[in-house]
Amino acid sequence: MSNVDLMKIQEAIKMILDAVGEDVNREGLLDTPKRVAKMYEEMFSGIGQDPKEFFSTVFHEDHEELVLVKDIPFYSMCEHHLVPFYGKAHIAYIPRDGRVAGLSKLGRCVESVARRPQLQERITSTVADSIMEMLTPHGVYVVIEAEHMCMTMRGLKKPGSKTVTSVARGIFETDDAKRNEVISFIQMS
Ligand SMILES: Nc1nc2c(ncn2[C@@H]2O[C@H](COP(=O)(O)OP(=O)(O)OP(=O)(O)O)[C@@H](O)[C@H]2O)c(=O)[nH]1
Numbered sequence: 001m002s003n004v005d006l007m008k009i010q011e012a013i014k015m016i017l018d019a020v021g022e023d024v025n026r027e028g029l030l031d032t033p034k035r036v037a038k039m040y041e042e043m044f045s046g047i048g049q050d051p052k053e054f055f056s057t058v059f060h061e062d063h064e065e066l067v068l069v070k071d072i073p074f075y076s077m078c079e080h081h082l083v084p085f086y087g088k089a090h091i092a093y094i095p096r097d098g099r100v101a102g103l104s105k106l107g108r109c110v111e112s113v114a115r116r117p118q119l120q121e122r123i124t125s126t127v128a129d130s131i132m133e134m135l136t137p138h139g140v141y142v143v144i145e146a147e148h149m150c151m152t153m154r155g156l157k158k159p160g161s162k163t164v165t166s167v168a169r170g171i172f173e174t175d176d177a178k179r180n181e182v183i184s185f186i187q188m189s
């Protein structure tokens with residue numbers, strides 16, 4: 001069940017439109033507060049979710065080598081300006097004791113963490129730490145590349161600039177060759 005107060009968002013959006021000098025009663029804007037409320041309900045649906053819960057079920061498979069799911073698209077909202085930042089997440093881990101996650105759960109974890117007011121660094125570390133805690137793998141390496149609308153459509157105005165963040169846990173913290181293996185797979189088309 002959603003915790004989002006749709007009526008409150010509608011009121012707030014009406015106030016913002018009014019405050020920027022719009023006529024809230026003109027035809028094109030009549031349903032806008034309702035639409036924005038529904039949109040926020042979707043975009044902030046991760047609030048209150050525990051991203052670790054996607055890993056509460058594990059499979060047992062005798063694979064203690066690299067697993068990489070790359071190019072997972074995500075959309076999030078910059079917590080400073082409430083405008084989108086979006087890009088791709090790449091998640092690598094090396095299972096231990098046969099504890100592997102369903103592949104889709106990696107993407108579900110990213111989506112849950114992204115759908116709340118966020119920082120790119122925090123998405124990266126939260127995903128890595130959730131996997132570390134729940135799967136206790138040999139290591140996790142998460143790389144996220146994103147474009148921040150707050151740096152492209154306003155402020156600095158540098159369209160095309162990309163921010164890359166990475167978090168290494170476990171074996172990836174010390175093993176350069178393992179990190180480089182992941183990076184070369186990420187770069188492969
Ligand atoms: N570290 C980090 N910073 C972010 C992220 N998203 C946006 N920011 C930055 O957050 C900062 C907020 O800076 P402030 O000086 O408080 O806000 P501002 O005056 O609107 O900043 P400008 O964007 O420089 O105009 C800006 O430098 C943004 O680029 C993120 O995911 N991680």
Ligand SMILES: [Zn+2]
Nearest residue numbers: 078080081150
């Ligand atoms: Zn921002």
